[in-house]
Amino acid sequence: xxxxxxxxxxxxxxxxxxxxxxxxxxxxxxxxxxxxxxxxxxxxxxxxxxxxxxxxxxxxxxxxxxxxxxxxxxxxxxxxxxxxxxxxxxxxxxxxxxxxxxxxxxxxxxxxxxxxxxxxxxxxxxxxxxxxxxxxxxxxxxxxxxxxxxxxxxxxxxxxxxxxxxxxxxxxxxxxxxxxxxxxxxxxxxxxxxxxxxxxxxxxxxxxxxxxxxxxxxxxxxxxxxxxxxxxxxxxxxxxxxxxxxxxxxxxxxxxxxxxxxxxxxxxxxxxxxxxxxxxxx
Amino acid sequence: xxxxxxxxxxxxxxxxxxxxxxxxxxxxxxxxxxxxxxxxxxxxxxxxxxxxxxxxxxxxxxxxxxxxxxxxxxxxxxxxxxxxxxxxxxxxxxxxxxxxxxxxxxxxxxxxxxxxxxxxxxxxxxxxxxxxxxxxxxxxxxxxxxxxxxxxxxxxxxxxxxxxxxxxxxxxxxxxxxxxxxxxxxxxxxxxxxxxxxxxxxxxxxxxxxxxxxxxxxxxxxxxxxxxxxxxxxxxxxxxxxxxxxxxxxxxxxxxxxxxx
Numbered sequence: 001x002x003x004x005x006x007x008x009x010x011x012x013x014x015x016x017x018x019x020x021x022x023x024x025x026x027x028x029x030x031x032x033x034x035x036x037x038x039x040x041x042x043x044x045x046x047x048x049x050x051x052x053x054x055x056x057x058x059x060x061x062x063x064x065x066x067x068x069x070x071x072x073x074x075x076x077x078x079x080x081x082x083x084x085x086x087x088x089x090x091x092x093x094x095x096x097x098x099x100x101x102x103x104x105x106x107x108x109x110x111x112x113x114x115x116x117x118x119x120x121x122x123x124x125x126x127x128x129x130x131x132x133x134x135x136x137x138x139x140x141x142x143x144x145x146x147x148x149x150x151x152x153x154x155x156x157x158x159x160x161x162x163x164x165x166x167x168x169x170x171x172x173x174x175x176x177x178x179x180x181x182x183x184x185x186x187x188x189x190x191x192x193x194x195x196x197x198x199x200x201x202x203x204x205x206x207x208x209x210x211x212x213x214x215x216x217x218x219x220x221x222x223x224x225x226x227x228x229x230x231x232x233x234x235x236x237x238x239x240x241x242x243x244x245x246x247x248x249x250x251x252x253x254x255x256x257x258x259x260x261x262x263x264x265x266x267x268x269x270x271x272x273x274x275x276x277x278x279x280x281x282x
Numbered sequence: 283x284x285x286x287x288x289x290x291x292x293x294x295x296x297x298x299x300x301x302x303x304x305x306x307x308x309x310x311x312x313x314x315x316x317x318x319x320x321x322x323x324x325x326x327x328x329x330x331x332x333x334x335x336x337x338x339x340x341x342x343x344x345x346x347x348x349x350x351x352x353x354x355x356x357x358x359x360x361x362x363x364x365x366x367x368x369x370x371x372x373x374x375x376x377x378x379x380x381x382x383x384x385x386x387x388x389x390x391x392x393x394x395x396x397x398x399x400x401x402x403x404x405x406x407x408x409x410x411x412x413x414x415x416x417x418x419x420x421x422x423x424x425x426x427x428x429x430x431x432x433x434x435x436x437x438x439x440x441x442x443x444x445x446x447x448x449x450x451x452x453x454x455x456x457x458x459x460x461x462x463x464x465x466x467x468x469x470x471x472x473x474x475x476x477x478x479x480x481x482x483x484x485x486x487x488x489x490x491x492x493x494x495x496x497x498x499x500x501x502x503x504x505x506x507x508x509x510x511x512x513x514x515x516x517x518x519x520x521x522x523x524x525x526x527x528x529x530x531x532x533x534x535x536x537x538x539x540x541x542x543x
Contacts, residue, residue, distance in 0.1 A: 088460050091436050095462065097429035128426055130464040 017044050017080045017112040020072035024108040024123060025100075026259040027065055028093040031086065033237050033257065033267045034061035036230035040086040041139050044112075045079045052142045053086065059227040060143050061234070064266045069259070080112060082136040084119060092132040096125045112136075145270040151246040154181040154215040156188055160238045160255070162209030166190060166201050167232045170225065174199075176274055177225040181245060182218035188243075192225065211240065221249040222274045231255075234267040249273035292399065292407055293374075295330050295340040298322075302346075303407050313497040313537040316410060323530040333401060340366070341399035341407060344374065352376040352392035360387060372396050410536050413523055415515030416489040418474075419445045421524070422466040424512065427453070428502045430464045431495055437462060440540060441495045445516050447471050447485035455495075472513060489518045491539045498522075501535045 021027055034040070034053045043050045048066040067073040096106050109122040121132040170177065174192035181188055188203040188210075205213040231253055235241060238255035245251055253269040294301040302317040321328045332338035356362045356378045363377040373393040381387050399407070421427065434441060434455040444452040449469040455462050483489075501524060515523040524535040 085459055088437065091433050092460070092462060095430055095433045095464070096426065097433070126423075126426065127468070128422065128430075128464060128466055130430065130462060132463075133461045135459050 014113050015074075015111045016076040016114045017110070018072065018074045019044075019049070019070045019108075019110045021070050021108045021110075022105060023260060024093050024106045026069055026261065026263065026265075027108065028090060029237060029259065030063045030065055030257055030265045030267060031090060031093070033234035033255070034063045034230075035086055035090060035233070036061070038085055038087050039083055039137075040089075041081065041083050041142055043079060043081045044075050046073075046075050048073070051086075054143060055227060057143065058224065059269065059271045060145060061231070061267065061269045064268075066263075066265065069263050069265060077114075080114070081139045082112070082115075082119070083139045084134060084136050088134055089119075092121050092130075092134065093123070095123055095130045095132070096128075143270075145250060145252075145272070147244075147246060147250060147252050147270060151248075152244050153217065153219055153247055154243075154245050156181065156213050156215075156243045157211040158203070158241050158243065159209045159211065160235055160241050162203065162207075163241060164232075164235055167229075167235055170229065171196065171199055172225065172229070174225055176222045177228055178220060178222045179243075179245070179251070180218070180220045181215050181243075183215045184218070187213065187215075219245055219249065221245055221251065223251060223271050224274050228269070228271055231269045234269065238267070290343060291346045293342045293344060293396075294407060295342070296332070297328075297330060297338055300324075301409070305406070313501075313535060314410065315501065316534045316536075318409075318532040318534075319530060337401070337404075339404075341404060342366075342372075342374065343397040343399055344394055348392070348394040349374070349376075352378075352394060355380075355390055355392070366396075367393075369393060372398055410534070412525075412534075413515060413517045413521060413536075415523065416483070416518045417445045417447055417516045418472050419447075419449065419451055419514050419516075420470045420472065421512035421514050421526075422451065422469055424502055424505050424508060427466075428499070431499055431502065434462060434464075435495045435499065439495050440492060441498065442490055442492050443514075443516060443522055444488040444490040445514065446488045447474075447483060450488075451514070452488070489516050491516055491519055491522050493522055493537050494540055497537045498524075498535075501533075 031051060034051065037053045037055055041052045043052065046067060048064060048069070051063045052060060054060045093108065100106070104125060106123055106125040111120045118133045118135050121134070123130045123132070171192040171194035173194035173196070176193065178191040180186060180191065186202040187205040190201045192199045203210060234255040234257070238257045240256040242254040243251070250273065251271045255267045257265050257267060259265060292303040292305070294303060298320060300319045300321055304315040330340060332340050353376070356376070358380065359378045360381050361379040365375045365377070367373050367375045372395070374396050376392040376394065378390045379387050380390060430453060431441070434453065437460060438455040438457050440455065442454040444454065449467065449471055451466040451469055453464045505526065507528070509526045509528045511527040513525040515525065519539055521536060521538045526533045
């Protein structure tokens with residue numbers, strides 16, 4: 001299509017980020033998993049793109065799409081960083097419809113000239129081309145949760161399907177989600193305390209869904225449920241999830257998402273424990 | 283289809299045709315839809331008598347959903363009869379003969395209340411004249427257009443429609459944060475009339491009009507399948523006219539341009 005080929009000729013001099021995909025859904029689906037705020041920070045290096053969303057200085061979600069997922073991926077500088085309206089970006093990426101006919105693919109070419117310039121998206125489906133020009137903003141610093149593997153107290157890897165129903169049915173009248181992880185029973189317990197009473201969901205360490213279970217000592221941590229509920233989106237898209245807590249009670253959830261071509265992308269959520277109620281010792 | 287577009291519609295009955303008229307009465311200039319059916323394509327028997335020999339026409343106002351509900355019952359009917367009657371109040375009586383499992387027939391009757399429209403209001407309900415378009419172009423696959431417009435509506439209600447005589451149509455929405463343009467190519471233009479002023483126009487030159495997406499989407503959303511013919515006429519800065527033909531039913535939609543502040 002003339003519009004795109006003309007563009008290819010110009011780009012070598014101009015753009016510090018160029019990424020092409022035959023199937024835009026390999027990118028947009030992963031972004032949907034972290035879409036719980038309007039704005040996101042995009043960070044690109046030659047290894048791929050990381051998109052970060054934060055809320056209340058307590059929760060952070062990151063989506064990692066590796067360079068290998070793209071048919072073409074070029075980053076001219078050490079790193080490229082900008083802030084963008086994620087809602088608008090997702091509307092543009094799905095401009096040809098959210099429910100495509102099976103077998104139809106929308107191609108994407110994404111280009112960024114650098115600081116202060118808009119992000120250009122070229123999407124093509126069936127000979128029809130849509131050009132989107134999205135303004136970018138100054139990046140604001142993102143939190144560093146300083147989650148270090150040496151401080152990890154517990155690590156659980158579960159098949160996502162096991163948690164999906166539990167997460168979607170969490171009692172939203174409960175302000176907190178309590179997570180108990182212990183080398184002894186109940187091993188892994190999710191608890192809520194809502195208007196109708198408390199509810200506990202246990203996952204024994206030898207259940208089918210549990211792929212691995214490591215716990216140094218018992219921990220009971222409480223997190224604001226409203227901050228964690230958006231992670232359900234990532235859970236629904238993923239095949240596996242890893243749950244880790246460290247010595248401060250910080251929570252790390254890592255989701256493995258397989259796209260339509262079988263390639264893997266990761267989404268992680270970090271959350272700090274709820275400060276309002278002192279951590280209870282089990 | 284009509285029921286989804288407007289709650290009330292006007293039915294105009296004349297010896298040759300039936301017209302459904304949807305008139306969006308708004309101070310800013312609403313969109314209007316004009317639907318036409320040739321009666322002989324649908325009815326084996328058709329009798330009507332208008333107000334007088336010169337004005338052999340009847341105008342009725344009814345609630346579209348009532349008629350569509352009645353016609354839904356008629357989907358598997360053996361016969362269907364529509365009559366204008368007066369049962370306590372004026373009605374369009376739809377008699378549907380249905381065949382039941384045991385092969386005995388039963389008749390279901392729907393009485394749809396109607397309001398006869400007085401002659402003095404008829405002048406507002408005439409077939410709108412097809413405007414002298416600056417550009418006439420065939421519409422792309424409606425499904426793609428619909429999907430794109432639905433997403434564009436999330437960005438802004440103000441849509442720019444641009445078309446030229448090279449078979450190119452662009453749809454564009456713009457805010458201070460984002461600008462999205464969809465380019466349709468190779469659509470084809472209907473042949474120009476020989477005395478058409480637009481013969482002087484440079485075929486690549488785009489002619490544009492700004493409209494409210496919300497007036498355009500319902501018309502497209504009502505089209506379930508691809509039409510036999512779909513045309514778009516653009517009058518620069520003034521209006522866009524869509525002319526769609528589904529087998530025997532013709533639908534036209536006239537959307538005025540948005541007044542720029």
